[in-house]
Structures are given as structure tokens and as C-alpha cells.
Amino acid sequence: MSEAVAKKSINESMLDQLSYAQRQRLAYIDFCLLFKGAIYRQDLIQRFEVGLSAGSRDFTIYKQLAPQNLVYDHQQKRYFQTATFKPLFKHDAKRTLVKLANDISDGFDAIGDVHFPVEAPSSLNVPDIFIVASIVQATLKQQALQISYTSLSSGESRREIVPHSIVDNGLRWHVRGYDRKSESFRDFVLTRISRAKLTGKFDTAAEPEEQGDADHEWHRMIPLQLVPHPHNVAHNKAIEMDYGMSNGVLTIDVRAAMAGYLLRRWNVDCTEDGTLLGPEYQLWLRNRTSLMNTSNLAIAPGYKVR
The missing domain is CATH 2.30.30 (SH3 type barrels.)
Known part of the structure; x- marks a missing residue:
């Protein structure tokens, strides 16, 4: 058995002996070092509402398990990620991105939290x-x-x-x-x-x-008025119920930089008169003039500059 494999086995054994709550706090330290590059002891204490001694003990244990991962700056009173950092826990890329999008940084995914029986479409690309x-x-x-x-x-x-x-x-x-x-x-x-x-x-x-x-x-917001497609939908009520429309219209404000992505994702017909045919086009953009002076619209279905 190599030294690296033996060390990994010892670390896993030590982690297994810790309580779930303590492993979560260690995963949070790992998470902050990986994605933020640094962490204050007070960050851990405030996040989990533990005492100073418990927080200090967590950092001591983390340093025992991964001494090469962090260094303490006495002047800033802050732990920093080192150049030789290797995550102590496995952080799932897709779940981490979702958590970052929702401002969640709890370390739960790294220690095996509860999985609910909800299925999502498979992703064909997973970032590193x-x-x-x-x-x-x-x-x-x-x-x-x-x-x-x-x-x-x-x-x-x-x-x-x-x-x-x-x-x-x-x-x-x-x-x-x-x-x-x-x-x-x-x-x-x-x-x-x-x-x-x-x-x-x-x-x-x-x-x-x-x-x-x-x-x-990014900061400019534009209103989009989405309505049931005038030619591809036989029963408008079904589409109105799908999208929670009010008086047959769904009005949403989106970032100008994101408009093209949203219109493409929902196959919104952006032609002047709703001329794109096919069952995939169930929505039509009623106020296409709102897209004027907006870039990244090459992917918006049917949109052409006059």
C-alpha cells in the first residue's frame, strides 16, 4: 500500500469516528477554502452557532487531516488556501453550482445529506x-x-x-x-x-x-410579454395555466444579457407575427420591440433585426 493510499485510509477512518455535525463543519471549512480561498474562524462559529473552543477544535482537526491545505495569517487572523490544496471532501460540481446560485454554502453535499425522490433531467455537460x-x-x-x-x-x-x-x-x-x-x-x-x-x-x-x-x-432589465402562440396552440387555457398567465399574458423582467438564453430555452417565437410553426413553439413574444439595442439575440428563435 502506497503512503498516499494509507494516509487517505487513515483520514477516512478518522472522519468516520466524528459526529455528523462535526463532519459538516469540517466540510464547510473545506468548502470555503476551495471556493473562497480563505476562511475566518468567526465564519465557522457564526455559521453553526458553536463556541470559540469548539470552532478552534474543528480547525485543529482539519489541520491534522489535511495539514497541506491551509495556512494561518496572524496579521489578518484568517486561514488561507495553500498552493498544494487538495479537497478533503468530494464536492459535486452540479450541486455546488446550484448552491452557489442560491447563496448556500453549507458543506452538506460533501458528507452525504438526505436525498429526496425527485428526478431531474440528465445533464450532458458537467464543469470541472x-x-x-x-x-x-x-x-x-x-x-x-x-x-x-x-x-x-x-x-x-x-x-x-x-x-x-x-x-x-x-x-x-x-x-x-x-x-x-x-x-x-x-x-x-x-x-x-x-x-x-x-x-x-x-x-x-x-x-x-x-x-x-x-x-x-447585465444591469439593464427589459420586460418580456409572453402569450400563447397564435397559430400552434389550439387551447390557450392550457398554456395560460402552465405559466400562470394573467389575462392571457405572462410579463417578466429579465436582464438584457440573459434575454436570448431565456427565449431560446422556452422556444419563444420572436417573429413579428408568430410565424414559426411546430409543437415546440407554444409561446410568442408579443412585445418584440423590447429587445431593441440588446445583444446576444442570435439564439432567440426567429428574431431578426428589421
């Missing part, structure tokens, strides 16, 4: 958990990230981006941020990123014009 972790860290720190990215049009290239949001468009995950190559805010598919590395120090933020506050397409 370490790529996700680097993007999350760069987003929280407002730092630039060096990535290797493969696009459909130009193949593989190296870029520097300043990410500000991770986006689920219903089919796959994107990261949105400022692209220093094109000098514009763009979307990058997570699974097409093969390498990601932070460029600056922990407390070094990117330029203001590169940060999320400057992304006007």
Missing part, C-alpha cells in the same frame, strides 16, 4: 469543480483570471477575464465577465475552460471599468 472554484474565487475578489478557452469560432486561445457572475442558462453554465482581449463583457461556457488561474494577490481588485458594476447589459 476546480475550474468552478477558481472562477468563484476571482468573482468574490473581483480579480482577473487567466483562462485557456476553446470557442466554436476560433478554437483554443488564452484570455484574461474579470468574472462577476456564474449563470445557468437552463442548458449549461456560463461565467460572465470582462474579456480583456475584446475589451467587452462576454459569456464563457464553463466546460470550454480547460485552465483557470488567478492573476493577482488576494486583496488586489481589477479596474473599476472591468468589474460587474460597469456591465450595463
Whole structure:
């Protein structure tokens, strides 16, 4: 048995002897180090409402199990992720992304929480958990990230981006941020990123014009009025019930940067007169003029600039 395998076996044995609550707290430490790059002792104490001695004991145990994972900065009174960090727990990429989208960071998925009998459609693409972790860290720190990215049009290239949001468009995950190559805010598919590395120090933020506050397409909200398709639907009432329409209309406000994704996901006919035929087109965009001056609409079904 190799030394690494033996050490892993010992760690698993030690974890099994701990209570569920304590393993959860250790998983939370692991989660914060992986996705935030650092953690205060007070973060753990406040999150789980434990005493100072219990919190200190948790960090001591974590250091015994994974001494190479964290280093304590006495000046900042904060634990930081090391360059040799390797997660002590297994964090599922899909579940972690959902939790991050809903501002949940509890570490439960890493220790086997309760599974409910609810089935979801299978995902054909799963992002690399370490790529996700680097993007999350760069987003929280407002730092630039060096990535290797493969696009459909130009193949593989190296870029520097300043990410500000991770986006689920219903089919796959994107990261949105400022692209220093094109000098514009763009979307990058997570699974097409093969390498990601932070460029600056922990407390070094990117330029203001590169940060999320400057992304006007992201902050601009536009109203979409969705109605049953005028030609493909025989019984409008069914569609009205599906989407909770009021007086035959569903009005939603979406980010301009996200409009194309939503329209594509729900197969919303964006032609002027609802001319797309087929059972998949059950909705029609009644106020297509709301999309004026909005980019990323090439994927909106039937939308063409006049």
C-alpha cells in the first residue's frame, strides 16, 4: 500500500469516528477554502452557532487531516488556501453550482445529506469543480483570471477575464465577465475552460471599468410579454395555466444579457407575427420591440433585426 493510499485510509477512518455535525463543519471549512480561498474562524462559529473552543477544535482537526491545505495569517487572523490544496471532501460540481446560485454554502453535499425522490433531467455537460472554484474565487475578489478557452469560432486561445457572475442558462453554465482581449463583457461556457488561474494577490481588485458594476447589459432589465402562440396552440387555457398567465399574458423582467438564453430555452417565437410553426413553439413574444439595442439575440428563435 502506497503512503498516499494509507494516509487517505487513515483520514477516512478518522472522519468516520466524528459526529455528523462535526463532519459538516469540517466540510464547510473545506468548502470555503476551495471556493473562497480563505476562511475566518468567526465564519465557522457564526455559521453553526458553536463556541470559540469548539470552532478552534474543528480547525485543529482539519489541520491534522489535511495539514497541506491551509495556512494561518496572524496579521489578518484568517486561514488561507495553500498552493498544494487538495479537497478533503468530494464536492459535486452540479450541486455546488446550484448552491452557489442560491447563496448556500453549507458543506452538506460533501458528507452525504438526505436525498429526496425527485428526478431531474440528465445533464450532458458537467464543469470541472476546480475550474468552478477558481472562477468563484476571482468573482468574490473581483480579480482577473487567466483562462485557456476553446470557442466554436476560433478554437483554443488564452484570455484574461474579470468574472462577476456564474449563470445557468437552463442548458449549461456560463461565467460572465470582462474579456480583456475584446475589451467587452462576454459569456464563457464553463466546460470550454480547460485552465483557470488567478492573476493577482488576494486583496488586489481589477479596474473599476472591468468589474460587474460597469456591465450595463447585465444591469439593464427589459420586460418580456409572453402569450400563447397564435397559430400552434389550439387551447390557450392550457398554456395560460402552465405559466400562470394573467389575462392571457405572462410579463417578466429579465436582464438584457440573459434575454436570448431565456427565449431560446422556452422556444419563444420572436417573429413579428408568430410565424414559426411546430409543437415546440407554444409561446410568442408579443412585445418584440423590447429587445431593441440588446445583444446576444442570435439564439432567440426567429428574431431578426428589421
